[in-house]
Amino acid sequence: MKVLAAMSGGVDSAVAAARAAEAGHEVVGVHMALSKNRDQRRTGSRGCCTVEDASDARRAADRIGIPYYVWDLSDDFHDLVVEDFLSEYAAGRTPNPCVRCNERIKFASLMERATLLGFDAVCTGHYASIRTDGPSGTPSLHRSRNMAKDQSYVLAVMGPEAVGRSLFPLGEYETKDEVREEARKRGLGVSTKPDSYDICFVADGDTRGFLERNLGADPGEILDDSGAVIGTHRGTHGFTIGQRKGLGIQQPAADGAPRYVVDIDPSSRQVVVGAAELLSTRELIATDVVSFEPLSAGREVHAQIRAHGEATPARILEVPAASAEASEPSADASESSAATADPAPSPSLRVGLDTPIRGVAPGQTLVLYDGDRVIAAATLERRA
Template sequence: MKVLAAMSGGVDSAVAAARAADAGHEVVGVHMALSKNRDQSRTGSRGCCTVEDASDARRAADRIGIPYYVWDLSDDFHDLVVEDFLSEYAAGRTPNPCVRCNERIKFASLMERATLLGFDAVCTGHYASIRADGPDGAPSLHRSRNMDKDQSYVLAVMGPEAVRRSVFPLGEFETKEEVRAEARARGLGVSTKPDSYDICFVADGDTRGFLERNLGEAPGEILDEAGAVVGSHRGTHGFTIGQRKGLGIEHPAPDGAPRYVVDIDPTSRQVVVGAAELLSTRELIAGDVVSFEPLEVGRRVTAQIRAHGEATPATILEAPAGGQDSSLRVQLETPIRGVAPGQTLVLYDEDRVLAAATLERRA
């Protein structure tokens, strides 16, 4: 099989590419340059697509013995991930850029180019597994054995067709140290390289500052649940549902209890804060559904709304009529807090991904 291996310059993608080559595939490595302004080197675990990363990926490809190229996907990344991130926050929603990057870049733009060049599959260093236990024996997406690193949540939006054309060699590793040990044994210089974290295109980690620089200031009021003004802000894009710190509240609650963001209205430029109990919900409503198999009303599942959040037992109350549609509603067995429009809802059957959807609201 002819396989295109996405190589970020980190240890995971290097070991994944090496394993794909060991499996007998014809492997070609490619580094995706996603940033228009690439730094020479990263700062610790922060940064995006630095020249250092591209060089690390090249050295790993040379060690493995596979061809290597750098592809400039910065325009796609800016238009499909960064601009989406900004527009979602401007609309009072809370997006997950890693989900969008996997959906629109790694398993859309990259796979489209791979197909045009005659590749059969794309290989990445994601922590997830693919098994042939879907409907009629179709490949299905599963959690990684390493639950601390599991990335099935951010991959769920890729859909069944992309799963059929993907290779995830790291899914059966139980710890990250096992991956690093294999990298050392293979003589890969990235074996000790720190993991990346946070939002890759916000290299300094200051998400609020990034939003203000790109969206500007739009001052407004902070209200309590009774409608009384308790503070002011410089833009609703600086807030997310469930946020507690950095609210800028000038008048504390009468009972002294902490207050959280419970509603955001970009149109009126108002942010509403209230007690923690106002954040709890047991019913989730989502759209833009991507299903790996038919979903039935009444089916028991587990639901997850954050990349490393806990999955909660749930029951499907409303499901799409076909494999892909725009309506999904689930009832949770126990309430959860901090549900925000724009987050990704992923449904599981034990460790198998059933569907992904974008949260619209809580009931």
């Protein structure tokens, strides 16, 4: 099989490429240059697509014995990931740029180019597994055995077609130390290279500063949940639902309890803060559903809303018409649909949680699991 191996310059992608070559595939390595600043340097574990990263990827490819190229995808990355990040924050939403990068760059732009060049699959160093033990017998996306590094959440938006044309050789490793040891045994110089973290295009880690530099200051008011003005801010883009620190409030709550961001309204430039209880919800509403298999109301699942958060036991309450199974709805679905008089099918996915969770923000990604298998991903619109 002809395989295009995405090589970031880190240890994970280097070992993945080596494993693919060892398996007998015809492997070509490619480094995606995503930063418009070609002279950018790494700062510890921060930064992406730096000069050092490209050089490390080239050395790894040479060691493995595979051809290596650098592809300039900086325009795609800026337009599809960075601009999306800025526009979502400007709209009072909380995006996950890693989800967008995987969806639009690594498994859209990259795979499109790979297809045009005649490659059969794309190989990456993500921690996830692809198996064929689902109900349909087709390739399905599963959690990695290394739960501390599991990336199935950020990969879920890629959809079943891309899964069928992907290789994730690291999914069966139980620890990162095992991956580093394999890199060392193979003579890959990146075996001790530190992991990257945070938002890769915010190299200094100052997300609020990055947003203000790009979106500008847009002062407004901070209100408590009674509507009283208790402070001011420089822009709603500096806040996310559930945020506790950095609110800039000098006036304490009457009961002395911590206050959290519970609502953001960019149109009025108002940020509302309140008690933690106001953040709790037991129902999620999402759109832009990507299904790996048919969904049905009443089905028990686990729901996850953060890349490294815990999955919560839940039940699907309502599904978009295109995602529904052909079978008759369950009793639970009938009860929920009876509560609305509108006969038109809903474009939304509604999920009820067994226990309430806090900090649900529009723009976050909702991923549904059946055991360790991904069954759907969607974009959260609001909490009910």
